[in-house]
Amino acid sequence: MTLWTRAPASTSRRRRFSGKEALIAYACLLPSIVVFAVFAYYPLYALVQEALRQSNSFGTASRYVGFSQFSSVLSSGEFLSGLAHSALYVVFTVPVGLVAGTVLAVSAHRRLRGIKIFQTIFTSTVATSTAVSSVIFFVLINPEVGIFRTNILNDPRWALLGVSFSSMWANLGLCFIIVLAGLQAVPDELIEAATLDGFGAFRRFLRVTLPLLSPVYLFLIVVLSVFGFQAYAQIVVLTQGGPAGATQTLVYDIFNSQTPNLQGVGAVMSLGLLVVTAMAAAVQFSILQRRVQYGTR
Amino acid sequence: MSAVPASRTQVHHVARRARTAGWYLLLTALAVIILFPIYMMVVRALSTPVTYFGRGSPLYPVDVEWGVFRAAWDEGGIGRSMGVSTVATLLMTGGQVVTAILAAYAFAFLRFPLRRLVFVLFIGTLMLPIEVTLIPNVQTMRDLHWLNSFPGLVGPFLASALGTFLIHQGFRAIPTELLDAASLDGYGHMRFLTRVAVPLSKPVIASFTVIAFLGAWNQFIWPEAVSTETHWQTVQIGVAALSATTPDHSNIAFAGAIVASLPLVVLLVAFQRQLVRGLTAGAVKG
Structure with a gap:
């Protein structure tokens, strides 16, 4: 402070x-x-x-x-399963985002002719909203009309993972941008020094680049977690909470508790979501502030 | 193995060539994975559904029908919802940029009582996303009779803590001497803000404007909650609603999704640098 x-x-x-x-x-x-x-x-x-x-x-x-x-709402099956689904959604999407962002950024962070074109392509999913990416995945994995006619969205055990595919893909652009910016900020001299010390490309990445990227990954983890906990449009488009409630996340439950008889329940669930979001926001702010301090000479 | 032993430099050269080719191969493979879903959206939009399914859902368009965009725009209601989205997005973006510049100016250049408390309250809003405050905010809109209206769509998004911080950061980079010099020249705060502070902070303001636009255009849960009439649907809601129609009309939904993405494609191409800088500083939900 x-x-x-x-x-x-x-x-x-x-x-x-x-x-x-x-x-x-x-x-x-x-x-x-x-x-x-x-x-x-x-x-x-x-x-x-x-x-x-x-x-x-x-x-x-x-x-x-x-x-x-x-106590009654926070221990109810509805809240706990909503929270569990939201948490699972985060568990599915965050690691994939970190790994995919790194693969894309490392591949596109080099001097090659036409690399700008690849960089633009890798950024392109930023131009698709959650609603649009969900509609796209609707066609990709729909059991009746999809390209891959999987039954994944109709199977309670797999539906949530199926929905999360759309987020994994839609997040690619953002993950790429953020990791690439981190890579570009790594000083060339450090890499050169490591090369002179006989570090191979892999060890160089593991021992020099990766540690320097840790604030970038922290930022990405926070952002993707918040996105994951707020997932809503995907579920509306792909499953409407089904099958058998398997994709009812916390936010989905909150949206559907707007009927007068559920006001109190919805309010408690909202406050539950607040606690989860607040923890993420606290981390986000501490990152923001550290960046301010490093940023001013 | 050739009869003539290759020289060291030649081997080096060939190895480098191979490595470059390898990178291009990897980059192309990744590009294909990323673009494939978008490509399929275009294929499905252009193909007439009945014929397309009849051919066993191939990876290329079948029985191309360009009229689908017109159908999405008119019968699909995408034209109307694009109008709602455009007005709402411009109001939200403009509103956030103006209020954030003003607030950032106060934090950066002015001394006032309770500054610290006000600052903490601004940060606090980061912990109150619309998903958390949804139920009471919808109630507020109902009480104000603002459901199905532009004030209802944009009201909660006319100020931004993130924007305030980012622009404040830009303002802080302005040397204090400049403010002193300007005040000696008889500049008031208003003139210093518009003639010095804002022009000097153009890059950060531009970055924030671009991500504010992106976030506003892509909103989903709030417009869904406050637009109960079809007439007030934003384009994201319109696209989601179209996707719920029968498979025989699915091409219209995909055409709608393409139309809804066009403004963002323009944004991505025209303002890529600002977009990248903005998203790196503070990501908004896509």
């Missing part, structure tokens, strides 16, 4: 706040503050309120139940 506790641009000017300057500052901040207050912090307050109240089965009335709803 050191960076931010220090006064902004003018460390030399030690003076008290001027009223006019503070007024201008808040005028500049006002638009963002309003948006954040109405659409981020008020909802947080509303979620806590809702989580403490339980609706009757018709959704016509609700009563204060305190924290009992937390």
